[in-house]
Amino acid sequence: MILDEYLGEKPIIIYDTREKKSFVVRHLKNFEEIVAVERTLEIADYLVQTEKGTIAVERKRASDFLSSIVDGRLTNQLENLQEYEDRRLILEGCIFPNLREKACYSLSRLGKSLKKSQAKAQLRVVWATKYNLHPHVLASVFEKLQEARITIIPTGSAYDTAELLRYWATSGKKGEYIAIRKKQKLSEINEQLFLLAGLPGINTKRAEALLNHFGSPIKAFEAFLTYNPKKFPVKGIGEKTVKEIRRILSKEVKKEEEKSIN
Numbered sequence: 521m522i523l524d525e526y527l528g529e530k531p532i533i534i535y536d537t538r539e540k541k542s543f544v545v546r547h548l549k550n551f552e553e554i555v556a557v558e559r560t561l562e563i564a565d566y567l568v569q570t571e572k573g574t575i576a577v578e579r580k581r582a583s584d585f586l587s588s589i590v591d592g593r594l595t596n597q598l599e600n601l602q603e604y605e606d607r608r609l610i611l612e613g614c615i616f617p618n619l620r621e622k623a624c625y626s627l628s629r630l631g632k633s634l635k636k637s638q639a640k641a642q643l644r645v646v647w648a649t650k651y652n653l654h655p656h657v658l659a660s661v662f663e664k665l666q667e668a669r670i671t672i673i674p675t676g677s678a679y680d681t682a683e684l685l686r687y688w689a690t691s692g693k694k695g696e697y698i699a700i701r702k703k704q705k706l707s708e709i710n711e712q713l714f715l716l717a718g719l720p721g722i723n724t725k726r727a728e729a730l731l732n733h734f735g736s737p738i739k740a741f742e743a744f745l746t747y748n749p750k751k752f753p754v755k756g757i758g759e760k761t762v763k764e765i766r767r768i769l770s771k772e773v774k775k776e777e778e779k780s781i782n
Contacts, residue, residue, distance in 0.1 A: 530554055531689035532569040536561040543678035544579065544685070551686050563600040568688045575688055576604035579681060582613030582626035586651040589661055601670060608671040612681050617655030624653045712737050720768060721761035729754050744769060
């Protein structure tokens, strides 16, 4: 699907109209070496034009991937991808199966800020809601993807997805192969925020409040184990959240698993 008006110009990435307000498209438009074109696509979210042909890409955030399994949308979307020889699924974010709860959780990041003035707030961690999807169903879906020869590629954020699409479109040009951009190491404060924001019920804002009050993650963890849940000193963190975090921090899951096996 090459667009005549762009022949001979920069590599093309076509995105579906439903993706036009996404952060992926906003980042794509900031890349000078490619052209991002909006079209109504019946199949896939993105079509990447390369010298070898067209790459059809379905993009799913972790939360959307799980919900599309539950409501059945994923089956039709993946069947439609079969019309393309090179078909790929970008899975944006992380999925955590929980056999004991017979459910799955998702973790997503917004990623690199569009504005330099927001650089200090690049890390955005959001715990999605619990999905009543048995982990065995998830395993079965991944097996079907493999059988359908759909390549699954994980990314950490919308920016990472955009950069991956750019790489596919420009691969082999200007010697680009080993690295797309230099990997920036997270600052220590962002590492601490990421650690705290991994707790249930704790978003980035609450993680910052915990650091401001206690000074370090270890002191915050100790506080969840020692403070009366009804009198936790950080505003916005209620009794229910404190009890759940205390349960997660103190539960010896490994020992319980060993007992159940024996």
